[in-house]
Amino acid sequence: MKAYPTAAEYLRHHRPERPVLALRPHALARAADWFVANFPGRVLYATKANDAPPVLAALAEAGIRAFDVASLPEMERVRQVADAELYYMNPIKSRSAIARAYGDFGVRCFAFDSHDELEKILAETNGADDLTLFLRIACPNTHSLIPLEGKYGASAEEAPALLLRARQRATRLGITFHVGSQAVVPAAFGEALTQVGQLIVSSGVLVDAVDIGGGFPARYPHSEPPGLDCYMEEIVRAADALAVKHSCELLCEPGRALVADAEAVIVRVDARRGNALYINDGAFGALFDAAFSGFRFPVRCVTPGREDLGPADRRSRFYGPPADIADYLPGPFVLPERIGEGDYLEIGQVGAYGRVLANRFNGFGAFDEIVLRDEPMLSMFGERQRDDGEDARSIRL
Template identity: 45%
Template sequence: MHTYATPYNIVRNLQPELPVYCFRPERVTASARWFVEKFPAQAFYAVKANPAPHVLDALWEGGVRSFDAASEKEIQLIHGRFPGARIAFLHPVKPRHAIKRAYENYGVRIFVTDTVAELNKILEATGHARDLTILVRIAVSCDGSALPLANKFGAGPEEAAEILRLARRHADEVGVSFHVGSQAMKPSAWAQAMADASRIIIDAGVTVDIVDVGGGFPAIYADTAPPEMDDYVAMVMRSFENMFVLENAELWCEPGRALAAEAESLLVRVDLAKGNTLYINDGSYGSLYDAVHERWEFPIRAIPGDGRKMGRMVEYTVYGPTCDSTDKLAETVWLPAGMTEGDYIEFGNIGAYGRAMATRFNGFGEAETLAVQDAPWPSLYGAASAEVVAFGSKATN
């Protein structure tokens, strides 16, 4: 992968026609090392956040050795790239054939369930193996998260206790897991969830070997900054000490966004300016899905295609490249006046769920990946400059 000093150099030297993922490997390695060194929990990277090989390699370089896979394809990817990795199949609903192949072909021993039916499926598909680790996912509050995940998965208290009792009879290790929602902005969400999990364990009357506090750890975008990561760790560790679990119980977590968000930015080209309306070569069906459908506010900056000096800020409406009229950023964007065809916009901290959500609708979706060495975007893991513009906020470049 070719490396440039900054995206400005990419624009000046290449004038790229396709969107460009600007990869910053040191950001990924820094986030990985932070979790490995400062969070006393086994971190299972949520592969769904960004499965790009270069991102996975940077995580491995930073010390991540465990991975949360949600599909057989993700298991195959990790097993093929890192034969010594620890893989957990943590989707609560799995095809029977995928469970069987995960166990027999890829050495997966860790599975999650939130129903008795899924537990039985796991037991049957693995031939009632005695070396299984079964995590029971419980339903918890998602208060304070940008994307609540409470409705689709998670067992209620009574059912969770029943599953724990059944799992304890068959599995080598048993644990509880939960997810407080994506981009969780309140560390206290983990305290409440862990207290709920502890009550379920007591009701079940079983010993528990593992507490998996899931994902939801945030990243910095261009709206309200989350608390410091140290605050999340302190809350989790205090809550873990009060849980009704074995003294030697393990603590796990499943960071995805927190590890990958700062990995990449997205450099897009303006294909047409129609007054204060811009048409760019990526959008809601590409890596800007979250900017449209979830109203995510990414840090942005304009890069002139001809190197000219850019002036005062004005408000723009921005459309993506497809023929769908809904392919439009949810919020207006403040950018320099006079933006025109051949200028570029960089969306920062889009490494989580950016490329992972992109489709090929209308024949679009192709992109390049280049490495860069600058660090303009806010970081939870180190100092960075503040050269950003937030959607809907008037700022200077």
């Protein structure tokens, strides 16, 4: 991909017909550096958030050495760019996928949340004696903008027997959970870790690892969470209270927080009707979350020569290109009054889930791709973050 200083500089030389995904690798590196230095344990990247090869390669180069994968295609993508450890953390898997993960991709870490799934893993790995097994437990998602509870997770009643059975077969045993996507309250992790501590005591089963999952937030116009240092303080406080703190490894699976601000999409305005702008990407492209999850994204005009369009005070809504009323992005997206047909807009914070949720509905969904060297419109890794020089990578519970 060719690199440009800014989106406007790219547009001085091109008038793209298709929307353009603009990657900022330096933002990826900065986020990865922060997590590796500040999380008190091992950082896994949640590949589902963005599995583009340049993204995976940039994260690996920045020090991410483990990846949370949910499918064989994700394993194949990671293996193309990184010699990393793979964690198969999808709690329900097909038998053939388990066998291939173990035999072809060297996966030794598997999640489960039921007796059936545990026995399936044991059977399809031929009773292997080198497995790390993580019991996924259910936990409340009350502090997240996108709750993920209900689909996976063993209940408090089921968990003790599952831990005991897995302890008999696993080389290493862990517990994992997920507090929901875009967790906006740091206490979400503390409450879940307290639940883990109670389970360890009540079951009488020692564990070797606790994986706190994902849920770390990014910044959006509608969501300004506390700095990530606040999350780390809460995690360290709650983890320190675990009975197994001296012998237990801590892991996390950030996705959104690592990649959200590293990618933007440049779109063209094809029509304007009042406060409605019709653009060439939308709900079935990189802007899924704006249509179906109620997200607002930062937006600015990047048309060369139209930098001075007045104050950004018009509350606009967007429609995407397919002929379907579901392709509606209510926003509001705040732009200058004079935005109109032919203008190009940069829409930020689409690095998480934008690319992977795009499809080819109505024949749309193809993107050009470039690299940008300037800063994203929003970031969790600016002056709001504490940088006291402490490297917590080697800290264990």
